[in-house]
Amino acid sequence: LAYFPLNKLLIFGVGLIGGSLALALKRAQAVKQIVGLDRADQNLQQAVELGVIDIAATDPAQALADADVVVIATPVAQIPAILASIAPHLASHTVVTDVGSTKSDVLHHARQLLPAHYHQFVPAHPIAGAEKSGVTAAHADLFVGKNLVLTPTADTDTQAVATVRRMWQAAGAQTSEMSAEAHDGIFAAVSHLPHLLAFALVDELAARPNATQLFDFAASGFRDFTRIAGSSPEMWRDISLANREALLRELSSYAHELSRLQQLLENRDGAGLQALFERASQARQEWSTQQALPAKSS
Amino acid sequence: LAYFPLNKLLIFGVGLIGGSLALALKRAQAVKQIVGLDRADQNLQQAVELGVIDIAATDPAQALADADVVVIATPVAQIPAILASIAPHLASHTVVTDVGSTKSDVLHHARQLLPAHYHQFVPAHPIAGAEKSGVTAAHADLFVGKNLVLTPTADTDTQAVATVRRMWQAAGAQTSEMSAEAHDGIFAAVSHLPHLLAFALVDELAARPNATQLFDFAASGFRDFTRIAGSSPEMWRDISLANREALLRELSSYAHELSRLQQLLENRDGAGLQALFERASQARQEWSTQQALPAKSS
Numbered sequence: 001l002a003y004f005p006l007n008k009l010l011i012f013g014v015g016l017i018g019g020s021l022a023l024a025l026k027r028a029q030a031v032k033q034i035v036g037l038d039r040a041d042q043n044l045q046q047a048v049e050l051g052v053i054d055i056a057a058t059d060p061a062q063a064l065a066d067a068d069v070v071v072i073a074t075p076v077a078q079i080p081a082i083l084a085s086i087a088p089h090l091a092s093h094t095v096v097t098d099v100g101s102t103k104s105d106v107l108h109h110a111r112q113l114l115p116a117h118y119h120q121f122v123p124a125h126p127i128a129g130a131e132k133s134g135v136t137a138a139h140a141d142l143f144v145g146k147n148l149v150l151t152p153t154a155d156t157d158t159q160a161v162a163t164v165r166r167m168w169q170a171a172g173a174q175t176s177e178m179s180a181e182a183h184d185g186i187f188a189a190v191s192h193l194p195h196l197l198a199f200a201l202v203d204e205l206a207a208r209p210n211a212t213q214l215f216d217f218a219a220s221g222f223r224d225f226t227r228i229a230g231s232s233p234e235m236w237r238d239i240s241l242a243n244r245e246a247l248l249r250e251l252s253s254y255a256h257e258l259s260r261l262q263q264l265l266e267n268r269d270g271a272g273l274q275a276l277f278e279r280a281s282q283a284r285q286e287w288s289t290q291q292a293l294p295a296k297s298s
Numbered sequence: 299l300a301y302f303p304l305n306k307l308l309i310f311g312v313g314l315i316g317g318s319l320a321l322a323l324k325r326a327q328a329v330k331q332i333v334g335l336d337r338a339d340q341n342l343q344q345a346v347e348l349g350v351i352d353i354a355a356t357d358p359a360q361a362l363a364d365a366d367v368v369v370i371a372t373p374v375a376q377i378p379a380i381l382a383s384i385a386p387h388l389a390s391h392t393v394v395t396d397v398g399s400t401k402s403d404v405l406h407h408a409r410q411l412l413p414a415h416y417h418q419f420v421p422a423h424p425i426a427g428a429e430k431s432g433v434t435a436a437h438a439d440l441f442v443g444k445n446l447v448l449t450p451t452a453d454t455d456t457q458a459v460a461t462v463r464r465m466w467q468a469a470g471a472q473t474s475e476m477s478a479e480a481h482d483g484i485f486a487a488v489s490h491l492p493h494l495l496a497f498a499l500v501d502e503l504a505a506r507p508n509a510t511q512l513f514d515f516a517a518s519g520f521r522d523f524t525r526i527a528g529s530s531p532e533m534w535r536d537i538s539l540a541n542r543e544a545l546l547r548e549l550s551s552y553a554h555e556l557s558r559l560q561q562l563l564e565n566r567d568g569a570g571l572q573a574l575f576e577r578a579s580q581a582r583q584e585w586s587t588q589q590a591l592p593a594k595s596s
Contacts, residue, residue, distance in 0.1 A: 127517045147515055189503055190516040194523040196559055197495060199578040204555040205487055206581035215585045217445060218488040219425045223589070224522040225492040230582040233575035237568050244563055251560050255553065257502040261494055262549050265542055270535050277531035280497040283504035284528040287513045291521070 018073030019138025316371030317436025
């Protein structure tokens, strides 16, 4: 792979994800120079002071000109504007990639906004927790053993895909590939839907006259179930809209499952309830056991 | 309070809850002798060997005759049979209490099965995690700082209530009182509904043809959200049926909230989605901060 170690990596958005990628690649000696760009001057300055990036870019056009790889690690709502702004300045060899939680929408934007460079755009999604944010939360181990999904199209240059894959493997991630549509379907089910369900529960309870009393008696089960309801509202607004169709399908399937549960309860069907709970409990325990295996540690 | 320290405590079901109560009361020197009864001979033998109880009862009628307090800490489905079996043997001074997760149904059973002793029956619910089970998981700290809800009726003897309250306070719990109906409404919302929602999600995903792939990409958000779906199917069948009406009301409110979410998504209403997520996120963070305060530690 011609580009390794990379001579120059340009990161838009040096927060938890962008900063952790930078630290991991430095540790792996996979890149010679890391240049950062960030809307927040203070965050960017901290990134330099913490040694997360080598240089805070002052001239984006010049910074782009000789970058081997550009990683867009900003909130997803900023991706279209960034794609439009970099389009005129990209060298033909530069690979562009992102870290967004949804992939069909990003591909759509890249097709429209980077038409001459679309084959060099490699959509990627690192599956790593994002409870904290900002460069001060970044650490070199964030992606070790975590999944990283690449969603190239038939048009994507295989060398560009290989470069992004190798970059994430150098950061410790376990990479896989699938279509953007398959990706968005999977994450609608196992991530986006649970977030919406947790937000919905807390919102519904918080709106009640006796909310204080309810929360007073909520215990550890509630705590874990609703932890993701503490996530960033802006981020989840963007994800919900970006993956709207898959998410609507998931909400519909889930509503159907809840109706089944409701029916079992209405019918006082103890055997049916127990069978449903047993299927779930067994699947959850098997998954939990799998997760505990070294290869799947997260 | 005449009964403290108790001369003799009889515990039906020496598992995690019954065993932990025994250990906590021994440590607090709140009881002179603890006698245990359990369907599982091996568990009961272990309870003696571990020093959790002093004596494994061989003659239930004799064991009951001079007990100050009887704690029923078995799975809730066994409570009616136990109430029926102890009714003929209870001394007039003996206080009977339970540890079930639902309270209206237990009161109903006590009214029917302990008619002459109903005023001495004090329904109680310790809010303590029950992921592990059996006497080997018992420990004296299980209830320290945890909520313990008493749900006496207007008929319940105030001295009996005081005895049970003081017993749980000796075990470290923070006690409060409310009606059984209020209790069941609160726990339907903050405990029983979340359990059903988690069971429903895992069951729905596990039934899909691509379940393995879905679970492969599930990460920490999914892990926490679904942790309670690993709970005991039998226990949750019993709780669901026992608190069926409140749970049906909760399912209905939640389904209504999901429809609102669905509508916001269908309308691509970013501002509406963000507002809902913000209300939830803020409430969740406030609750989390409250929980971290010493008085509410759990």
